Amino acid sequence: MASHKNTLLKPVLRIDFPENARLGRGKIELLEHIRDTGSISAAGRAMDMSYRRAWQLVDALNSMFSEPSVNSQRGGKQGGGAVLTPFGEELIRRFRHMESTLAQALSDDLNWLQSNQPE
Numbered sequence: 656m657a658s659h660k661n662t663l664l665k666p667v668l669r670i671d672f673p674e675n676a677r678l679g680r681g682k683i684e685l686l687e688h689i690r691d692t693g694s695i696s697a698a699g700r701a702m703d704m705s706y707r708r709a710w711q712l713v714d715a716l717n718s719m720f721s722e723p724s725v726n727s728q729r730g731g732k733q734g735g736g737a738v739l740t741p742f743g744e745e746l747i748r749r750f751r752h753m754e755s756t757l758a759q760a761l762s763d764d765l766n767w768l769q770s771n772q773p774e
Contacts, residue, residue, distance in 0.1 A: 664765045668754050676719050683750045685712055686743055689725055695737045713737075720746075 669679035681702075688698030699709030717723040724743030728736050739747075758765075 664769050666754075666757050666761050666765070668750070668757055672719060676715065678716075678719065678750070680750075680754075682712055682716055683747055685709060686716070686724060686739060686747050689713070689737050690739045690744070690747070693736050693738065695725070695727060698737075716743075716746075 667680065669677055671677055685698055685702060688701045689695060692698050692701065695709050695713055696706045699706050702709070713725050713727070717725060720742065722742040723740055724746055725737050726740055
């Protein structure tokens with residue numbers, strides 16, 4: 656049997672909203688890539704997903720809240736592009752803060768679980 660002692664345990668945060676909407680690390684990572692690349696297409700490629708799937712996730716994010724997370728512009732002479740709104744930036748910041756808070760709150764329990772992994 657392989658040793659699990661060297662693999663750190665990590666809690667994963669996912670927020671379930673009504674109507675089956677979910678917010679988790681994948682959508683937040685997509686927002687971070689959009690912020691870094693200025694492009695939904697490039698953000699999708701960075702996560703090994705199709706442009707269509709990336710657009711679906713952006714559309715879901717923009718529908719989940721009273722404010723959009725991403726503003727996009729169609730391509731053309733000027734080229735397309737996407738930028739995070741101030742709300743999108745705040746969403747990333749708060750989600751990452753929630754992840755950190757969760758990890759800190761569970762650290763003793765995670766350490767206990769880790770110490771009871773097989774050799």
